[in-house]
Amino acid sequence: MGFPFYSISLTRQWALGMLLAVAPLIVAVGYAIWSMDKHNRRQNELVESTAAINRQMSALQELVKELERSARQFVVLQDARFEKIYGEKYAKLQEQAMALERNIGSAKMSDMVSQLLRVTHRSALSITSPDKRDAAPEQLSTPKGVEAEETLNEVVGPEFEANSLGRLTAIFNSAAEITSNITVLANDALNASLAEQKEGFRTTQWWLAILGLLALPASFVIMVIWSYVITRPLNNLSQTIRRIGEGELEGSAKVEGPEEFQVLGKRLEWLRENLELIEQQKSTFLRHVTHELKTPLAAIFEASALLTEEIPGPLTGEQRKVVEILFNNATRLQEMIQQLLNFNSVRLAAGGPRQSLELPDFLHKSIERYRSLANANQVYIEIPKTSIHVESDLVLLEMIFNNLLSNAIHFSPPGSRIALGWGKTEAEDEPAGWWLEVRDQGPGISKHDKEKIFTPFFQGDNKRQGATKGSGLGLAIVAECLRHLGGDIQVMDEEPNGTRFYISFTDYT
Structure with missing residues (x-):
């Protein structure tokens, strides 16, 4: 000061x-x-x-x-x-x-x-x-x-x-x-x-x-000014504690101001450094564990594929059910490992360079990748015909869309529709940008769950359709990607049922 x-x-x-x-x-x-x-x-x-x-x-x-x-x-x-x-x-x-x-x-x-x-x-x-x-x-x-x-x-x-x-x-x-x-x-x-x-x-x-x-x-003006001067370090301290609590460990936690706040700031800096070290150790541990799990998981997939094709010999009906259970759980384990890798990488990523792209062409690859899953669940995907030109980080944007589309397919009942949408922001009171939305006709999200769905490993009251269960990391990955991209997400209810995820970005073009 x-x-x-x-x-x-x-x-x-x-x-x-x-x-x-x-x-x-x-x-x-x-x-x-x-x-x-x-x-x-x-x-x-x-x-x-x-x-x-x-x-x-x-x-x-x-x-x-x-x-x-x-x-x-x-x-x-x-x-x-x-x-x-x-x-x-x-x-x-x-x-x-x-x-x-x-x-x-x-x-x-x-x-x-x-x-x-x-x-x-x-x-x-x-x-x-x-x-x-x-x-x-x-x-x-x-x-x-x-x-x-x-x-x-x-x-x-x-x-x-x-x-x-x-x-x-x-x-x-x-x-x-x-x-x-x-x-x-x-x-x-x-x-x-x-x-x-x-x-x-x-x-x-x-x-x-x-x-x-x-x-x-x-006297009142002096009190207000002096209160601001005195409480400003307290506000900075509160913001530092909130930032550390939300896992944002970049930057120093030292606080300027009275002697008491400086001492507390030094202790927060010590805490931040230790938490940062723990995060690094945790990330290293996750990388090693997931890498070590991939090798035996690949062997399980190979064995289940051989059994499904009856290479060792014919299978009875009961044996086929056991092989199916083995394959489904191996698939779930593979998805969880991949989600853990994605979550860990996006948390530590600083964000890549923004590239210019045609949004429909870029998202078409992900849509085709999930087309077979949608057909298997009897879910129809509606794609708009409009085309917009944007700039974004390709890796993070793909993670966002893949997780939203995957969740929509898994939570949609057979015979329902998933509507995709995108466009430019046209409101005068908002900065220039673009938006992306995914709407489904699933069971929706309760008000209580909306406050927690972006928390890692959280799974709400409504479960996914099919045998493969979720990891609880999909929306957490979306939130981390948006934090790096500076985007905002809104979760709204659809009538008569379903959920709408609306994401807005600032236009950097």
């Missing part, structure tokens, strides 16, 4: 996969915690700022009232202590106003604060006694943008004593109006901050929803 982690243990791979799968969820939860913490901090700051502004506004309003009260007391009582108190209150008012300006931080608030300080400064000058007018600018802080001398000339005149209370009323009415405007402006600023906070919270909610919707599919 090329991944550096691909050879680590399966347990570590699963742990790493789970960590990767939950990573999007961890990111989503982490972002949610961070966002909520950020929102809470902003909310706390807004609450603290609101409380501070409210305190400053209350203090500002209270200081304006105290300034007015001190100014009136001074005008009425002409007591210097109230003048001093007024100066102290004015300093506090200036401090609170500047703090409020910093908290709000807007140009309008700066203008409002400047107006308030200018108005209250006029009040300070208006209550200053005539002998202290010249010192007023030095005794009281002058607000930013206010010229003390101009203010003094504006508020101090020859009618100062008579109009002091009237002036105070007008000045502090103006101060109250400015304070009210400052309160409205502060509330607007707080509402704007609150709206901004709500909008930020809604944005955070949307992002959390989007992240949550993306995190779950992302």
Whole structure:
């Protein structure tokens, strides 16, 4: 696979996969915690700022009232202590106003604060006694943008004593109006901050929803991909075991992947090598045994032929029956030996070269070879008149057709027909190729037997016609030949009875 982690243990791979799968969820939860913490901090700051502004506004309003009260007391009582108190209150008012300006931080608030300080400064000058007018600018802080001398000339005149209370009323009415405007402006600023906070919270909610919707599919996709990465060696291992179980011993059985699979792959490779050695020994044994059996079998055939021709002397009826039994069993033994040789050779064969041929002409030889057997069993063979040109391995194709035709003849009752067929594949959804079929009118094959008929030495419930019994290798040889040729076989029932073997090949022309 090329991944550096691909050879680590399966347990570590699963742990790493789970960590990767939950990573999007961890990111989503982490972002949610961070966002909520950020929102809470902003909310706390807004609450603290609101409380501070409210305190400053209350203090500002209270200081304006105290300034007015001190100014009136001074005008009425002409007591210097109230003048001093007024100066102290004015300093506090200036401090609170500047703090409020910093908290709000807007140009309008700066203008409002400047107006308030200018108005209250006029009040300070208006209550200053005539002998202290010249010192007023030095005794009281002058607000930013206010010229003390101009203010003094504006508020101090020859009618100062008579109009002091009237002036105070007008000045502090103006101060109250400015304070009210400052309160409205502060509330607007707080509402704007609150709206901004709500909008930020809604944005955070949307992002959390989007992240949550993306995190779950992302985790699922990671789990699917990781499961494929981890289970792929398991699938390869399963295919290797299946291949060995089906007798396909070519190729290595080693498996790439986690450490556990590599160890198991090495053991499978050891098993494959031993099975391959056993197969070779078995094939060698079969060749030797069948070869050794042919010589005495030939002698038995020769002896039975001499007895049948009564060369040693005339035979009685009972003796003829014994000779017939001897001949039939020798024939069966010869057929089994030949089938064993064919099965062994086709299993070990790699397949010969494909040759071009006219299918009807090629199959005609096999048909004529079995013509006498068909006539003896009173079975008629129907041959199509169509001709097709194909490419195939001649030896394997002949084995396939011979076994199918032989089975059809042996399982067909007297007076029945065997229909042969061939042609080119014409379906659009199938690759170009050709097909061959053999249909008989025998007893058919049960559903249970259909699953086993291609197993070596298996014989179903329905037995062959005649004295010679089968070896159970015919269809196994057909299956092995088709495996080498890349063909496919289907077994279907015929109506009202019988079996249809349909074989399809890919066209290599």
